[in-house]
Amino acid sequence: MTAAPAAAAAVTGAGTAVLAPARVPAGPGGPAAARTAPQATEPPASDYPLWLSLAGRRAVVVGGGSVALRRARSMLAAGAVVHVIAPGIGAELAALDVTVHLRPYRDGDLDGAWLAHAATGNPGVNAEVAAEADRRRVWCVRADDAATSAAWTSAVTRHGDVTVAVTAGRDPRRAQQLRSAIALALAGGSLPLRRHRRPAAGQPGLVALVGGGPGDAGLITVRGRRLLAEADVVVVDKLAPRDLLAELDPGVEVIEAGKSPHAHNLSQQQINDLIVSRALAGRLVVRLKGGDPFVFGRGGEEALACVRAGVPFEVVPGVTSAIAVPACAGIPVTHRGVTQDFAVVSAHLDPSHPGATVDWAALASGPGTLVLLMAVAHLDEIATELVKRGRDAETPVAVICEGTTPRQQVLISTLGDVAAAAGQRGIRAPAVVVVGEVVRLRELLVPAGTA
Numbered sequence: 001m002t003a004a005p006a007a008a009a010a011v012t013g014a015g016t017a018v019l020a021p022a023r024v025p026a027g028p029g030g031p032a033a034a035r036t037a038p039q040a041t042e043p044p045a046s047d048y049p050l051w052l053s054l055a056g057r058r059a060v061v062v063g064g065g066s067v068a069l070r071r072a073r074s075m076l077a078a079g080a081v082v083h084v085i086a087p088g089i090g091a092e093l094a095a096l097d098v099t100v101h102l103r104p105y106r107d108g109d110l111d112g113a114w115l116a117h118a119a120t121g122n123p124g125v126n127a128e129v130a131a132e133a134d135r136r137r138v139w140c141v142r143a144d145d146a147a148t149s150a151a152w153t154s155a156v157t158r159h160g161d162v163t164v165a166v167t168a169g170r171d172p173r174r175a176q177q178l179r180s181a182i183a184l185a186l187a188g189g190s191l192p193l194r195r196h197r198r199p200a201a202g203q204p205g206l207v208a209l210v211g212g213g214p215g216d217a218g219l220i221t222v223r224g225r226r227l228l229a230e231a232d233v234v235v236v237d238k239l240a241p242r243d244l245l246a247e248l249d250p251g252v253e254v255i256e257a258g259k260s261p262h263a264h265n266l267s268q269q270q271i272n273d274l275i276v277s278r279a280l281a282g283r284l285v286v287r288l289k290g291g292d293p294f295v296f297g298r299g300g301e302e303a304l305a306c307v308r309a310g311v312p313f314e315v316v317p318g319v320t321s322a323i324a325v326p327a328c329a330g331i332p333v334t335h336r337g338v339t340q341d342f343a344v345v346s347a348h349l350d351p352s353h354p355g356a357t358v359d360w361a362a363l364a365s366g367p368g369t370l371v372l373l374m375a376v377a378h379l380d381e382i383a384t385e386l387v388k389r390g391r392d393a394e395t396p397v398a399v400i401c402e403g404t405t406p407r408q409q410v411l412i413s414t415l416g417d418v419a420a421a422a423g424q425r426g427i428r429a430p431a432v433v434v435v436g437e438v439v440r441l442r443e444l445l446v447p448a449g450t451a
């Protein structure tokens with residue numbers, strides 16, 4: 001009777017998953033036959049997935065080529081004491097921290113070994129190694145003959161403390177492709193990575209200050225998305241990519257930190273206290289922000305709060321609205337032959353405000369692109385100030401509201417007219433204002449009818 005291999009999955013504790021083949025006896029009954037008790041001559045109903053702790057244990061690789069090199073490397077990574085037996089070996093293998101026996105294999109070489117790899121190009125030698133391993137009850141992986149091998153390796157991907165090992169009917173290429181697809185899904189955060197076991201009492205969790213990008217859910221980084229998939233608590237801003245909240249596990253605590261760009265539910269101090277206290281309780285806290293956390297995002301203050309409280313944190317940069325919102329509206333902030341510099345400015349204060357520190361005179365004098373954030377409330381005063389300080393009133397200006405979202409609006413005007421035009425159009429925050437000749441490129445970069 002032949003075996004029909006099929007993929008199956010098993011998950012072990014501590015974030016480790018094993019995908020292994022289930023060998024289902026084929027026959028007239030098809031898969032249902034697998035439910036009947038196997039006859040003595042039948043292959044086992046399934047193989048037995050297992051993880052080995054090789055640290056400090058002797059492992060023997062017979063062979064000196066590329067397969068031997070890969071096996072030696074992965075066993076060294078697991079802490080094994082690796083012996084390589086081969087009449088000749090490659091330079092890379094020789095450079096590893098292994099004991100090399102530069103001679104042919106001979107019976108007795110597996111003495112004291114916990115695991116063996118028969119990885120020579122010679123099936124006869126591999127069979128001898130496997131036979132000695134059987135005699136000594138040492139697990140042996142045969143590189144040349146998966147069907148007769150007592151043990152075999154899997155295609156592995158590791159993400160943090162999650163390890164996935166795939167075998168697929170002893171077809172290594174199939175296993176590798178499946179592994180790569182799982183690796184992609186893990187990296188992209190589309191698999192349920194959230195831990196359900198808390199760290200030991202007293203051990204802090206983590207605060208991840210994640211830049212969510214300008215609003216479109218596809219513009220968060222892969223790392224940010226993955227951390228969201230792992231989060232226990234998400235503290236979210238209004239301008240973060242909120243569509244991603246719908247994908248969270250129902251058990252995730254979602255806390256709104258701001259209802260509108262300038263009307264926060266929580267003070268900055270309350271946000272700092274919140275993320276720190278949840279992390280000290282062992283939670284993985286994602287502080288999900290719009291754009292980049294360190295571009296007018298107060299991410300630095302939140303990071304400092306973590307430092308002061310001794311809470312581990314990481315910063316995941318985001319795609320800032322300062323560049324992405326103009327880009328998605330067809331405006332590059334620099335362009336060869338047009339401008340070689342750009343400045344990103346927080347314009348939330350009227351230039352005449354005593355607390356205003358922006359050097360409008362310097363910004364007005366150069367030809368560089370100005371990207372103004374939080375400028376809607378004082379657009380009139382800012383445009384007037386720039387013209388007063390020397391920028392040409394005919395300089396093109398774009399005001400892009402709710403950029404990258406389905407609600408995006410773009411107003412094209414000039415420095416002299418933009419405030420009145422924005423008033424007429426009822427332009428509201430959030431908006432990015434771009435001042436400079438690069439605005440003209442929009443005509444070329446946004447095809448007619450799609451603006």
Ligand SMILES: C[S@@+](CC[C@H](N)C(=O)[O-])C[C@H]1O[C@@H](n2cnc3c(N)ncnc32)[C@H](O)[C@@H]1O
Pocket residue numbers: 213214215239261289290291292293294295296297319320321322325372373374375400401402403404405429430431432
């Ligand atoms: C407090 S700042 C935060 C900036 C953010 N950290 C970043 O890197 O994009 C908020 C300002 O960013 C701009 N902004 C953010 N997202 C935007 C979007 N989707 N469309 C237009 N402007 C946006 C607006 O000027 C808004 O008032």
